[in-house]
Amino acid sequence: MSKLFPNATLRTQAPYRFDIVGSFLRSDAIKQARQQCSCGDISCADLTQIEDAEIAKLVEQQKNVGLQAVTDGEFRRTFWHLDFLAALDGVQEVEAEKFSVQFKHDNVRPKTLKIVNKIDFSENHPFVEHFRSVNAMANGTEVKFTIPAPSMLHLITNVRATDYVAIPRYENNNQLLLDDIANAYIKAMNIFYKLGCRNLQLDDTSWGEFCAEDKRATYKERGFDLEQIAKDYVYMLNKIVDAKPADDLAVTMHICRGNFRSTWFSAGGYEPVAETLFGTCRVDGFFLEYDSDRAGDFKPLRFIKDQQVVLGLITSKDGELENRDDIIARIKEAAEYVDINQLCLSPQCGFASTEEGNILTEQQQWAKLDFIRGIVEEVWGS
Numbered sequence: 001m002s003k004l005f006p007n008a009t010l011r012t013q014a015p016y017r018f019d020i021v022g023s024f025l026r027s028d029a030i031k032q033a034r035q036q037c038s039c040g041d042i043s044c045a046d047l048t049q050i051e052d053a054e055i056a057k058l059v060e061q062q063k064n065v066g067l068q069a070v071t072d073g074e075f076r077r078t079f080w081h082l083d084f085l086a087a088l089d090g091v092q093e094v095e096a097e098k099f100s101v102q103f104k105h106d107n108v109r110p111k112t113l114k115i116v117n118k119i120d121f122s123e124n125h126p127f128v129e130h131f132r133s134v135n136a137m138a139n140g141t142e143v144k145f146t147i148p149a150p151s152m153l154h155l156i157t158n159v160r161a162t163d164y165v166a167i168p169r170y171e172n173n174n175q176l177l178l179d180d181i182a183n184a185y186i187k188a189m190n191i192f193y194k195l196g197c198r199n200l201q202l203d204d205t206s207w208g209e210f211c212a213e214d215k216r217a218t219y220k221e222r223g224f225d226l227e228q229i230a231k232d233y234v235y236m237l238n239k240i241v242d243a244k245p246a247d248d249l250a251v252t253m254h255i256c257r258g259n260f261r262s263t264w265f266s267a268g269g270y271e272p273v274a275e276t277l278f279g280t281c282r283v284d285g286f287f288l289e290y291d292s293d294r295a296g297d298f299k300p301l302r303f304i305k306d307q308q309v310v311l312g313l314i315t316s317k318d319g320e321l322e323n324r325d326d327i328i329a330r331i332k333e334a335a336e337y338v339d340i341n342q343l344c345l346s347p348q349c350g351f352a353s354t355e356e357g358n359i360l361t362e363q364q365q366w367a368k369l370d371f372i373r374g375i376v377e378e379v380w381g382s
Contacts, residue, residue, distance in 0.1 A: 004328065005340045008380045014144065014199040014250035015285040015310050015344050016068045018376040020369065021254050022146035022201060023080060023350030024073035025362050027054045034355065051076050056137045065366060066373045069144040069199050072134040073352075076126075080203055080353040081148035082111055087125050088184055090117035091153065113156050118169055119177070121184040121191075128191055135196050145197050146350075147188070149204035149253060150181045150240065151233040159206075159224060178232055182239040193245045201252045201287070206233060207277060208257035208289070211268035211296075230276045241282045252308075254287035256349050257294060269296015278303035290330070291315035291348035301337035309338050312348030314372055319364025321371050331379055345376050 010017055026034075033050040036042045055072045062070040077083040086093035092114045127147065135143050154177070158164050170177040189200060209215045210226055219226055241251050255270075270278075270288070278286070278300065285308035289295050292315065301309060311334055313327050327345075334343055351358050351365050376382075 008340045015308050017344045017380045019346040021350040022071045023352045025352050059137050065369045069142040071144050084147050089120035092116045119180040121187040144199040146201045149202035150185050150236045151206045155206040182236040185240050186243045203254045205256050207255045210273050234281045238282050250284045252285040253283045270300035274300035274303045289348045298334045310344040310346045314347045316347040316349045316351045319360035
């Protein structure tokens with residue numbers, strides 16, 4: 001029993017009181033193998049074999065630190081989002097002069113996406129095998145599977161892009177595009193569910209951009225109705241959530257302001273999107289970045305309904321451990337807006353949203369998680 005919150009309880013379904021966003025620092029073996037494969041020194045089959053071995057080790061490390069659900073660390077990906085989106089039917093990854101957003105203090109390799117045909121999801125999508133593989137390695141432990149949110153495809157191709165030209169199917173028919181994207185995700189969700197997935201997380205930076213006054217101003221100058229776009233994105237999310245095959249599947253969403261080599265690209269509190277997102281989106285939980293002043297205060301949480309809120313109070317951008325008392329004080333502050341049994345704790349983001357990873361060591365990465373576990377045990381009991 002918690003001494004701080006006598007009514008606080010643990011959870012038996014995702015999201016958990018002690019949780020993670022999903023990605024982990026790539027091991028040296030992974031980095032070397034991917035380099036060798038790109039140079040033609042080893043085959044794709046050789047790379048897969050090395051990835052399998054390293055993911056199996058990662059799964060055991062996650063179990064050892066006390067996580068109730070484990071991930072593959074996104075070890076098979078280059079980017080947290082482009083790998084999944086580019087493999088959708090009707091989507092093509094293309095070279096670009098620059099990445100679609102500008103990070104502070106660093107540059108990302110210039111890749112973007114283009115819609116070239118009807119959006120759909122097929123069983124030969126590589127992430128189907130990715131889930132099947134990590135689920136076997138987990139050996140009965142729940143797998144948390146992370147994919148980019150549906151809004152990311154629309155954001156990258158239609159909103160960030162300054163040269164978007166709709167294919168005939170979607171010309172003057174944005175509603176059909178939204179429905180096709182949502183239906184593709186419903187297909188994916190059902191396939192993952194049949195394979196054993198009960199914990200699906202949708203990662204999203206669109207809401208982080210819509211919280212940023214500079215980006216809001218830029219999009220408005222270009223003629224975008226951000227309030228309508230926000231409603232469109234919630235429409236897609238709710239269509240997916242409402243199509244869940246069963247109640248034992250948790251669908252959550254992680255909201256991020258950018259995470260590349262410990263830097264970021266958006267700043268601003270949740271207030272501009274809170275009523276639409278927190279008040280009307282029916283996901284089971286929100287993983288919210290709250291590790292710095294860039295995320296604002298907890299007041300927007302007043303719009304939360306019955307969703308779980310996973311507080312990302314621990315930064316994944318550096319290895320220094322936060323002050324335990326400060327974190328507990330912030331949990332207490334958040335509990336003024338959301339019941340303690342609707343709150344959980346995690347890092348603010350993954351440790352490696354791209355294969356380059358953030359600027360901290362593997363030892364510091366695991367120390368962060370052990371630190372979070374200790375606080376969770378103190379706040380919610382063990």
